[in-house]
Amino acid sequence: MSKNTVIYRKYRPQSFDEVVGQEFVIQTLKNALAHDKVAHSYLLCGPHGTGKTSIARIFAKALNCKNGKEKVVCLECESCQEIEKGIAPDVIEIDAASNRGINEIRELREAIRFLPTKSSYKVYIIDEVHMLTKEAFNALLKTLEEPPDHIVFILATTEQHKVPFTIISRTQKFNLRHLNREEIDNQLAAILKKEGVEMDQETRALIVASAEGSLRDAQSILGKVLAIGATDNKQVRDVLGIANTQHIVLFVEHITQQRRDEAIVLLGTVVASGIDLDQFIQTVLQFVRTILLVKMSGGESLDTMFYFSKEEKDTMNRIAQDVGNRQLLALIKEMLDASQAVKYSPIPQLPIELAIVQLTPGAEEKSGSTERSADEAKETKEESPHETEDSPEEKPKTTKRVSKRTTVKKTTKTSSTRSKKTPQKTSAKTKRTTTRRKKSEE
Ligand SMILES: [Zn+2]
Known part of the structure; x- marks a missing residue:
């Protein structure tokens, strides 16, 4: 068994008191036990890892615990011990993801007619119940309509919308929440x-x-x-695989200060160090969103703040003072677009590079015709000789457009040298981008 499984199993809650969050669910279940008002079927809905199966098992323990009257769940009696070990004959766990057909449900319907072997209740825990087929749901529905007294169903799902309403309406439903x-x-x-x-x-x-x-x-x-x-x-x-938050802070500062080249170089460093780009974008978004919230509400108490250190919070406050809302919103929007695009891009960092270019129009004004390096000028000349025949001084407008084009070209070139997966696609994309940009500028 790997260590991560060990940690997770070792610290899985064994009694209601150990369940984190979900207070409402726990209290309602405890009340039902205390007042002998146990329903025949429950449906636990909620995101994965929020305690559905744990709560189902603990409830099964409580239903069959020999000392349940005094302790709810004693963890010591034979029943509690067997359920904990997963060997209790009267607590049956079914993973609907792998037992989703009508035959499994028919078998279940046969089995529930028999009394529990040695406990008060026979408890069926059906996990990922939304995975059942339509036929299986229909068969289950009949069972839920008139279950024998000794049966309790606990259904669990991460996708409530896939569970038929007819099933939901016959259960007592609980929504489990994400933990904060x-x-x-x-x-x-x-x-x-x-x-x-x-x-x-x-x-x-x-x-x-x-x-x-x-x-x-x-x-x-x-x-x-x-x-x-x-x-x-x-x-x-x-x-x-999380980017250093220093990288994130610098990245955002480069962009808001219109330092395009630095931002692209930094992104290169991030890629080279094997940081997951999806995570990188998430963290940038989290960071910028927090700055925006700080700007609006001075949100020291925000949940998102939890993620960042004291120094980073100071930087956020500084950026919040220096940068306008519109620029922050544009940054969020471009990064959101990029977060979708990186999933399909043949060159993973390309969408982020394009976002950087979009977000740093100021960089083009800075690198005007006079500041262009000899290399850049040469590159421009090679690519579009007819456009650079005249000297930049005589035709400033054209030159500016060309220099913009060069920047876009340069950006994508940098990325294609880093990862040479599909160069032909890159050039097609570059052309498209260039054309689009040119059009929008005219
Ligand atoms: Zn017990």
């Missing part, structure tokens, strides 16, 4: 303490942010990180 960052961080801190490992809050925040509200993911990532022995900020960043 503090809740996940507290759990990680507790686990690290028990494991005797030191990790500062800033480093834990990287794991928390990567887990996106899923405690299970956070635990898996922590396991992965610990298995490699990574505990400091840089090591954890490397394991997770």
